[in-house]
Amino acid sequence: MKAMLQKTDGMMAPEKFDVARVRQDFPILSQKIHGKPLVYFDNGATSQKPQCVIDAIEHYYRAENSNIHRGVHQLSERATAAYEAARGKLRGFINAPSDREIIFVRGTTEAINLVAQSYGRAFLKAGDEIVVSAMEHHSNIVPWQMLCDQVGAKLRVIPINHDGEIVMEEYQRLLNDRTKFVSVTHVSNALGTVVPVKEIIALAHGRGVPVLLDGAQAVPHLKIDVQELDCDFYAFSGHKMFGPTGVGVLYGRAELLEKMPPYQGGGDMISLVTFEKTHYNVLPYKFEAGTPNIADGIALGAAVDYLRALDWPAVIAHEDRLLRYATDALGQIAALRIIGTAKEKAGVLSFVFDQVHAHDVGTILDQEGVAVRAGHHCAMPVMQRFGVPATVRASFAFYNTIEEIDVLVRAIERVLKVFG
Amino acid sequence: MSELDDLYQEVILDHNKSPRNFRVLAAANRQAEGYNPLCGDQITVFLQVEDGVIKDISFQGSGCAISKASASMMTTELKGKPESAAYELFNNVHHMLTGEPGGDSGAERLGKLAVLSGVCKFPARVKCASLAWHTVHSALKGEQQPAKTE
Numbered sequence: 319m320k321a322m323l324q325k326t327d328g329m330m331a332p333e334k335f336d337v338a339r340v341r342q343d344f345p346i347l348s349q350k351i352h353g354k355p356l357v358y359f360d361n362g363a364t365s366q367k368p369q370c371v372i373d374a375i376e377h378y379y380r381a382e383n384s385n386i387h388r389g390v391h392q393l394s395e396r397a398t399a400a401y402e403a404a405r406g407k408l409r410g411f412i413n414a415p416s417d418r419e420i421i422f423v424r425g426t427t428e429a430i431n432l433v434a435q436s437y438g439r440a441f442l443k444a445g446d447e448i449v450v451s452a453m454e455h456h457s458n459i460v461p462w463q464m465l466c467d468q469v470g471a472k473l474r475v476i477p478i479n480h481d482g483e484i485v486m487e488e489y490q491r492l493l494n495d496r497t498k499f500v501s502v503t504h505v506s507n508a509l510g511t512v513v514p515v516k517e518i519i520a521l522a523h524g525r526g527v528p529v530l531l532d533g534a535q536a537v538p539h540l541k542i543d544v545q546e547l548d549c550d551f552y553a554f555s556g557h558k559m560f561g562p563t564g565v566g567v568l569y570g571r572a573e574l575l576e577k578m579p580p581y582q583g584g585g586d587m588i589s590l591v592t593f594e595k596t597h598y599n600v601l602p603y604k605f606e607a608g609t610p611n612i613a614d615g616i617a618l619g620a621a622v623d624y625l626r627a628l629d630w631p632a633v634i635a636h637e638d639r640l641l642r643y644a645t646d647a648l649g650q651i652a653a654l655r656i657i658g659t660a661k662e663k664a665g666v667l668s669f670v671f672d673q674v675h676a677h678d679v680g681t682i683l684d685q686e687g688v689a690v691r692a693g694h695h696c697a698m699p700v701m702q703r704f705g706v707p708a709t710v711r712a713s714f715a716f717y718n719t720i721e722e723i724d725v726l727v728r729a730i731e732r733v734l735k736v737f738g
Numbered sequence: 739m740s741e742l743d744d745l746y747q748e749v750i751l752d753h754n755k756s757p758r759n760f761r762v763l764a765a766a767n768r769q770a771e772g773y774n775p776l777c778g779d780q781i782t783v784f785l786q787v788e789d790g791v792i793k794d795i796s797f798q799g800s801g802c803a804i805s806k807a808s809a810s811m812m813t814t815e816l817k818g819k820p821e822s823a824a825y826e827l828f829n830n831v832h833h834m835l836t837g838e839p840g841g842d843s844g845a846e847r848l849g850k851l852a853v854l855s856g857v858c859k860f861p862a863r864v865k866c867a868s869l870a871w872h873t874v875h876s877a878l879k880g881e882q883q884p885a886k887t888e
Contacts, residue, residue: 347784675802677777678746681860685742706779707800734744737803 332340335632341717343368354687355568357722362713363691364557374620377611401612411622413543414569418601421568422610427457429553429568434461436578444470446498451476453506456696458532473580482509484659500529504536508697509658539664544569561621562614564612575601581639582607633716640714644723657709668709674737676708686729744856753807758814759763764773764881765798772873773839779805790821801840827872835864
């Protein structure tokens, strides 16, 4: 939470964030679930979409639909321009130096697989080591395990402490001459921990080791500047940042992307094909084989427009207030234990009960209109670390309110009554 | 009764709180593990089968109230029953859990197990209730792979 406050230049933004007005931009939020107002606290799984994103998808299919980068006709030119404009917006969103470094992918998972298979298979060999943390999502574990099987590399894991924070001394100890890649999350999806990635990157770069950041849970909550972070790759999904599903971004440093072989072969990623030899296209198209998800790419650009129009210091202060309020309120429930108590957190409150399983909690909360995630959050090693089979996770977005947290607290009281 | 009360009936809450036959069975001659990858529920069912009859049965594991209560009730139902009756009960329970709400679930034929019929109104929870049954099915068949609800 401290990190988020620092983002406001050390001062709490005044209460000018008009959450009631912002909620009107998200049509889904006004519905009822089991006769009660929807309280959507499953933003870590996927966020809701503002009307402008929904409109962008519809507009594309109504007025611009055609294939990009190939047609000489006007519709194709318009679609190409809209798609490339979205790429430019995403470049600006994370402050990447060049549009060439913005590769459209299906989501964070595909972005990480791309780097593991393209960079990893080309530049890692038997005996090399890849470092991840103990709080990664499965999508930042399994692609590296697959690579390890393919090239004979080894996966090393930075432990976390009981608050769910990276143990930096252990990380330093893990780095050695065999370390060839570091891939860590920016914000933990299961615990909400904001990872000190700048420090992690600086230490890796000190040894010439490139670093990938899994930004899936960071982009909806923090201002991202890949140049300031100095990361080599940054992966994120559109659907967790108020854009559509099925589209995401891999940012990669151009000098690394240039050296990397293509990930998939096909149309669009070539400049010349003969049966003797194929010449690959320039960046970013070298990594974008086949017709992409044009409509959703353009709509993700609309999501960026929406986010950039918000008053970010106010957004961050509002989210910080939500998380503090929820942490205090749930902390007062004796039967409840919060999992993930890092000093710096964003957007996520994970908790368990001694006597009630997360799934039973999830079902009862749903009856009160409260949508949460109950389970292992695709982070089974995190569950093992804390010795729990599953947690209940309330994950917030800027359109959530303090009143909704009060509803959550009352719904938890009902859980405890049922299981008395 | 609300749908929620239908799901969490007294009997279910009681079996969750004090599960019957919740132990390792030293004399077991068949056992199987069950796992629900979606929610992480896991269970081991132990069987002592002699002359085609389930002489004793127990279970261990962790899971939600529905999966624990279903497993607990299953052990009390199957103890002393012939294997063939266990297969029949498996089919009937499966039919009840996956049936249309309000349709002919056959719950009345299931006696005490009918309290699990409320589960079919909660599609996300059906697998919680069926895990123990899939597991006992594998144990009876002597299958090597852990039972899965997927």
